[in-house]
Amino acid sequence: xxxxxxxxxxxxxxxxxxxxxxxxxxxxxxxxxQVGDGVARIYGLSKAQSGELLEFENGLRALVLNLEEDxxxxxxxxxxxxxxxxATVRRTNKIASIQVGEGIVGRVVNTLGQPIDGxxxxxxxxxxxxxxxxxxxxxYRQPVNEPLQTGIKAIxxxxxxxxxxxxxxxxxxxxxxxxxxxxxxxxxxxxxERGEPVxxxxxxxxxxxxxxxxxxxxxxxxxxMDYTVVVxxxxxxxAPMQFFAPFTGAAIGEFFRDTGRPALVxxxxxxxxxxxxxxxSLLLRRPPGREAYPGDVFYLHSRLLERAAKIxxxxxxxxxxxxxxxxxxxLVKGGGSLTxxxxxxxxxxxxxxxxxxxxxxxxxxxxxxxxxxxNSGIRPAINVGISVSRVGGNAQIKSMKKVAGTLKLDQAQxxxxxxxxxxGSDLDASTKLTIERGRRNLEILKQPQFSPQxxxxxxxxxxxxTNGLLDRVPVNRVREFEREFTQVMNTRHADVLAGLKAGKLxxxxxxxxxxxxxxxxxxxxxx
Amino acid sequence: MSEQRVAARYAKSLLDLAQEQGTLxxxxxxxxxxxxxxxxxxxxxxxxxxxxxxxxxxxxILRRLFEGKVSDLTMKFFTIITQKNRETALEFIxxxxxxxxxxxxxxxxxxxxxxxxxxxxxREQVQRLxxxxxxxxxxELREHVDASLIGGIVLRLGDRQIDDSVRTRLNxxxxxxxxxxxxxxx
Numbered sequence: 001x002x003x004x005x006x007x008x009x010x011x012x013x014x015x016x017x018x019x020x021x022x023x024x025x026x027x028x029x030x031x032x033x034q035v036g037d038g039v040a041r042i043y044g045l046s047k048a049q050s051g052e053l054l055e056f057e058n059g060l061r062a063l064v065l066n067l068e069e070d071x072x073x074x075x076x077x078x079x080x081x082x083x084x085x086x087a088t089v090r091r092t093n094k095i096a097s098i099q100v101g102e103g104i105v106g107r108v109v110n111t112l113g114q115p116i117d118g119x120x121x122x123x124x125x126x127x128x129x130x131x132x133x134x135x136x137x138x139x140y141r142q143p144v145n146e147p148l149q150t151g152i153k154a155i156x157x158x159x160x161x162x163x164x165x166x167x168x169x170x171x172x173x174x175x176x177x178x179x180x181x182x183x184x185x186x187x188x189x190x191x192x193e194r195g196e197p198v199x200x201x202x203x204x205x206x207x208x209x210x211x212x213x214x215x216x217x218x219x220x221x222x223x224x225m226d227y228t229v230v231v232x233x234x235x236x237x238x239a240p241m242q243f244f245a246p247f248t249g250a251a252i253g254e255f256f257r258d259t260g261r262p263a264l265v266x267x268x269x270x271x272x273x274x275x276x277x278x279x280x281s282l283l284l285r286r287p288p289g290r291e292a293y294p295g296d297v298f299y300l301h302s303r304l305l306e307r308a309a310k311i312x313x314x315x316x317x318x319x320x321x322x323x324x325x326x327x328x329x330x331l332v333k334g335g336g337s338l339t340x341x342x343x344x345x346x347x348x349x350x351x352x353x354x355x356x357x358x359x360x361x362x363x364x365x366x367x368x369x370x371x372x373x374x375n376s377g378i379r380p381a382i383n384v385g386i387s388v389s390r391v392g393g394n395a396q397i398k399s400m401k402k403v404a405g406t407l408k409l410d411q412a413q414x415x416x417x418x419x420x421x422x423x424g425s426d427l428d429a430s431t432k433l434t435i436e437r438g439r440r441n442l443e444i445l446k447q448p449q450f451s452p453q454x455x456x457x458x459x460x461x462x463x464x465x466t467n468g469l470l471d472r473v474p475v476n477r478v479r480e481f482e483r484e485f486t487q488v489m490n491t492r493h494a495d496v497l498a499g500l501k502a503g504k505l506x507x508x509x510x511x512x513x514x515x516x517x518x519x520x521x522x523x524x525x526x527x
Numbered sequence: 528m529s530e531q532r533v534a535a536r537y538a539k540s541l542l543d544l545a546q547e548q549g550t551l552x553x554x555x556x557x558x559x560x561x562x563x564x565x566x567x568x569x570x571x572x573x574x575x576x577x578x579x580x581x582x583x584x585x586x587x588i589l590r591r592l593f594e595g596k597v598s599d600l601t602m603k604f605f606t607i608i609t610q611k612n613r614e615t616a617l618e619f620i621x622x623x624x625x626x627x628x629x630x631x632x633x634x635x636x637x638x639x640x641x642x643x644x645x646x647x648x649x650r651e652q653v654q655r656l657x658x659x660x661x662x663x664x665x666x667e668l669r670e671h672v673d674a675s676l677i678g679g680i681v682l683r684l685g686d687r688q689i690d691d692s693v694r695t696r697l698n699x700x701x702x703x704x705x706x707x708x709x710x711x712x713x
Contacts, residue, residue: 016703016704024690026660026687027688027690028687029686044685045686057698058698058702059705069532088688090688116712118711118712118713213713216713
């Protein structure tokens with residue numbers, strides 16, 4: 001049991017009290033006309049700005065969203081049961097913003113950037129980052145050219161994601177959307193250990209607090225909290241906190257992006273955020289549109305996702321970037337990136353609902369997850385046929401690009417022929433071969449939860465599978481074979497893997513892979 | 528809220544008309560009397576707001592109450608208001624008229640709340656403070672005593688406020704202590 005010394009207590013008390021401001025200032029105030037459902041109408045505050053933070057006498061914060069002729073509409077960011085008609089509200093003269101610094105890494109924070117993990121204040125120097133900020137303009141960007149390795153074979157091979165890209169993960173409930181995102185975060189451990197960390201931000205919107213705790217737990221177990229920030233706005237938080245949480249995530253990501261480092265932000269999930277935004281908008285009496293969402297729900301998502309970007313490598317160009325916050329101007333470096341992985345939950349596979357179509361059209365591609373694939377044991381349940389990545393291809397490493405081309409083609413043919421195989425009718429040899437190889441490829445693409453794979457391991461096994469080297473291994477033992485193969489490659493042929501990682505795929509490398517597979521598959525075939 | 532907009536229009540026309548006829552001060556006194564009466568009687572407020580009570584009944588009530596006590600112009604104003612079915616706006620008109628009158632005469636009203644009644648020296652100090660803040664004009668102090676402030680002063684000028692009361696300071700102290708980053712909230 002740790003001890004707290006009495007003199008320590010009094011020292012802290014004294015320190016807290018001495019920091020306490022006693023000087024009264026002239027402040028601008030308003031009076032609450034009406035309060036309810038988390039929304040307040042305030043009279044006065046004639047100079048309040050849209051997006052400004054207000055403060056009630058009991059310390060509760062509110063955010064100005066509506067400026068009307070004779071009153072101001074604000075949403076409350078906390079428990080408003082103590083607020084009464086006639087209460088005084090004061091302006092803070094601050095547009096909603098959070099404090100970000102290096103110390104935020106490894107922490108769990110709420111929408112206002114305050115730590116909620118009980119590990120004390122955020123350490124180190126902090127910089128003020130606005131929640132709402134314009135996305136960088138075209139001249140400050142550059143095309144996506146570096147891969148963001150997710151560690152998931154199906155994605156890295158066929159739906160590659162580049163740093164600075166926005167790739168949507170979409171699917172019904174319980175299809176493993178969050179798992180794909182969390183695996184991606186876990187896979188960045190490799191880069192952290194190498195000293196080139198990709199900073200990850202996981203934004204949980206409207207989830208159960210217990211689910212968030214579970215996610216934090218699995219990130220901790222995988223050693224991912226060393227480079228990850230979790231922004232949590234759970235289901236019990238007020239709607240405004242929920243719909244602003246992704247903006248908090250983006251603001252944290254921008255801090256890393258604008259200081260020249262790669263960052264990855266996961267918005268889990270934007271459908272719940274849209275629902276929270278709808279709630280606030282309807283309470284503010286904004287007119288409802290399709291599915292009762294307000295007219296600017298598209299803008300809500302587009303302005304959020306536009307902030308994902310690959311910044312020009314030149315420091316001088318990056319320093320001129322538009323809308324840079326004053327606080328980080330001296331730290332700006334080029335070459336940073338912010339990759340966004342928004343998640344959308346569909347209802348019974350309906351991707352033509354309002355929010356899914358909106359977000360599909362905003363993002364640079366989508367990963368479709370399907371319930372029937374999930375149930376038939378294909379996990380991650382990615383439907384490769386309709387999943388696309390519009391820009392990531394340029395970012396793939398050369399060796400992966402070569403092997404993945406064959407894999408994509410093989411799988412497309414396999415899907416065409418798969419239906420025939422179900423009849424069990426006699427097939428010609430080449431069709432049989434395509435089907436057999438497709439089944440093995442399918443096995444290769446299966447991957448259990450929390451086990452991301454290094455890209456060189458992926459290339460090696462995909463090379464083996466697409467070149468028919470596994471044809472002698474029975475389908476049900478392919479995964480067993482894969483494990484052994486990866487182990488042998490890692491222990492005995494590290495140089496080959498290093499070559500693959502560097503993008504090489506020459507005869508010596510392929511020769512070694514052939515040799516290893518032949519040696520191993522012999523023992524599998526004989527059994 | 529729409530009431531306030533209506534009230535502003537009516538108050539302005541009353542003000543303009545009174546100014547034209549040179550009876551501004553009498554009308555101002557009338558409106559002040561009317562406002563005070565309303566403030567004093569909840570029943571009257573409710574009766575004026577009540578949509579079931581007929582308009583001519585409302586006018587009769589106003590007549591019986593204010594006939595002889597207010598000027599002709601004000602009485603005519605009441606008549607027109609009841610004709611236009613705007614009795615609900617009357618209480619806002621009274622306060623809105625006051626505000627517009629003050630702007631016209633460059634009078635600054637300030638609400639001073641203290642825990643104990645102001646002493647004459649203090650009053651003078653406050654008056655000077657208000658004049659400094661607003662840059663001249665006549666200052667009209669409305670004094671309130673609220674023991675729950677414990678000590679100090681709250682000075683309010685329109686939508687600006689100086690709050691130097693012990694209550695607010697204690698409140699702030701409480702919120703500072705309430706924030707405990709060492710306590711997990713997840």
